Amino acid sequence: MRSVSTSSAGDEGWDPGPSFLRGDRVPWLVGSLFVLITCWALLWSVKTFWNPLFFFGLWASATVLVRTLQGEAPLPLPRQLLLMTLSVPLWWWFEFVNGSVQNWQYQKVVQYTATEYFLFASLTFSTVVPALDAAWHLSFKAGGVDDVQGSHISVRWAVTEVLLGLVAQLLVFLVPTFFYAFVWVAPFLVLDGLVGLVGGPNLVREMSQKRWRLPLAVAVAGMGCGLFWEFWNFWATPKWTYDVPFFHFWQVFEMPLLGYLGYVPFAWCVFQLVQLAGWGWSTLLNRAAPTPARS
Numbered sequence: 001m002r003s004v005s006t007s008s009a010g011d012e013g014w015d016p017g018p019s020f021l022r023g024d025r026v027p028w029l030v031g032s033l034f035v036l037i038t039c040w041a042l043l044w045s046v047k048t049f050w051n052p053l054f055f056f057g058l059w060a061s062a063t064v065l066v067r068t069l070q071g072e073a074p075l076p077l078p079r080q081l082l083l084m085t086l087s088v089p090l091w092w093w094f095e096f097v098n099g100s101v102q103n104w105q106y107q108k109v110v111q112y113t114a115t116e117y118f119l120f121a122s123l124t125f126s127t128v129v130p131a132l133d134a135a136w137h138l139s140f141k142a143g144g145v146d147d148v149q150g151s152h153i154s155v156r157w158a159v160t161e162v163l164l165g166l167v168a169q170l171l172v173f174l175v176p177t178f179f180y181a182f183v184w185v186a187p188f189l190v191l192d193g194l195v196g197l198v199g200g201p202n203l204v205r206e207m208s209q210k211r212w213r214l215p216l217a218v219a220v221a222g223m224g225c226g227l228f229w230e231f232w233n234f235w236a237t238p239k240w241t242y243d244v245p246f247f248h249f250w251q252v253f254e255m256p257l258l259g260y261l262g263y264v265p266f267a268w269c270v271f272q273l274v275q276l277a278g279w280g281w282s283t284l285l286n287r288a289a290p291t292p293a294r295s
Contacts, residue, residue, distance in 0.1 A: 025068055025071065025073065028064060028068040028073045028074065029065070029068050029069075031061075031064075032061040032062075032064040032065040032068060032073075033061075033065060035057050035058075035060075035061035036057075036058060036061040036062055036065060038057070039054040039055070039056075039057035039058040039061065040054075040058055040232065042054045043055055043058055043232065043236045043237070044235045044236060044237075046237070047109045047110070047237045048110070049110050049112075051110070051236075051237050051238060052120035052121070052123065052124050052238070053120075053123070055124050055127075055236065056123050056124050056126070056127055058232060059124075059127035059128075059131055060127055060130075062131065062228070063127065063130045063131045063134045066134040066135065066138055067134050067137075069138075070134075070137060070138055070141060072134075072137065080130065082277060082281065083129045083130040083133055083274070084126040084127075084129070084130060085126075086129050086273055086274065086277055087125055087126045087127065087128045087129035087130065088122045088125050088126050090125075090128065090129065090270070090273060091125035091128055092121075092122070092125065093187070094183065095121075097169075097172060097173075097183050098183070100172065100173050100176045101172065101176040101180040101183055102176075102243060103180055103183070103242060103243060103244055104240045104241065104242050104243070105240065105241055105242075105243070106238055106239070106240050107238055107239050107240070107241060108238040109237055109238065110238075128270070129270055129273070129274065131225055132221060132222065132225055132267055132270045132271070133270075133274060135221035135222075135224055135225050136217060136218050136221035136222075136267070136271060138221065139217040139218070139220045139221040139224070140217050142217075143213060143216065143217040143220070144213070145213055145214055145217050148200075148201050148214060148275070149201060150199045150200050150201055151196055151200070151201050151202035151205040151206060152205075153196040153197075153202050153205050155197065157193075157196065157202075157205070158193040158194070158196045158197035158202070159193065159197075160193075161189050161190075161192055161193030161196070161202075161204060162189070162190050162193035162194060162197075164189050165185075165186045165187065165188070165189030165190035165191075165192075165193065166186070166190060168182040168185055168186035168189060169182065169186035169187070169190075172186060177245050178245075180244075180245065181262065183262075184262045184265040184266045184269060185265045187269045188203075188265045188266075188268045188269035188272065189204075191269055191272035191273055191276060192204055192268070192272050194272075194276055195272045195275045195276050195279070198276070198279050199279075200272075200275045200276070200279060201214060201275065203215045203218070203268050203271075203272070215268065218267050218268055218271045219263075219264040219267055219268070221267055222263040222264055222266055222267020222268070222270075223260060223263050223264065223267075225263070225267070226255075226260055226262075226263035226266075227260070230252065230253040230254060230255045230260075231253055233253065233254060234253040234254060239254070240254065241254050242254055242255060242256065242259065244256050244258075244259055247259065
């Protein structure tokens with residue numbers, strides 16, 4: 001896992017130019033725009049049992065649109081399913097942690113059973129990682145990030161980072177009022193250490209060596225997605241609101257201005273989760289591959 005191309009699997013041989021103008025890209029462009037606008041309008045204008053589906057459609061189509069503009073649609077199905085599968089337990093983890101910090105709440109006009117809520121919530125949560133993945137590929141192209149290189153770190157470095165992440169997570173549970181910002185930092189440190197341990201890009205190491213291109217590209221993608229999440233949430237049904245100790249002022253949509261900084265370690269966390277999952281998937285495939293017969 002020393003060098004990972006930023007291009008998605010299955011896009012070899014595509015023109016590097018404005019591929020969204022090609023004929024085979026037009027249906028994806030038109031279709032994603034149509035679904036996006038339709039779901040956007042419905043999410044803001046109606047209050048029905050099915051509104052979570054509009055949220056899913058909005059973000060799924062936005063993700064396809066961004067990939068289409070980069071010449072990456074359709075995304076290979078195994079990778080898309082992997083990203084969606086990673087996304088659901090990831091956000092359920094943050095929901096579990098939010099049970100202690102109580103930084104965000106959902107405003108619903110329809111009462112769901114526990115099963116209905118779980119299914120609808122899981123469906124909407126499945127859009128988070130694919131959206132960020134599409135966004136940072138766009139950011140990579142804009143920032144000239146061609147390859148994600150592995151970082152040379154020691155086992156001690158990796159273990160120390162993982163332990164710091166675990167301590168930070170413990171502080172979130174023990175003293176949530178003062179350490180709620182670690183909600184996003186703690187899992188990033190754990191994942192960053194693990195990715196570095198298996199030979200992937202360690203973002204803390206990159207920044208310590210003043211190599212900013214990769215961390216900044218991922219951070220910009222996170223901030224961009226965060227801005228759209230908050231914008232589309234503001235007039236949505238259902239929607240989320242915030243209660244941020246000490247810094248609940250200068251709101252931009254529902255989010256306090258300083259709260260947008262949380263999208264940076266969150267994006268780094270998701271990026272490293274995808275890197276780690278990619279390493280695990282590659283390792284699994286390599287082990288499952290038949291051994292060539294000896295002559």
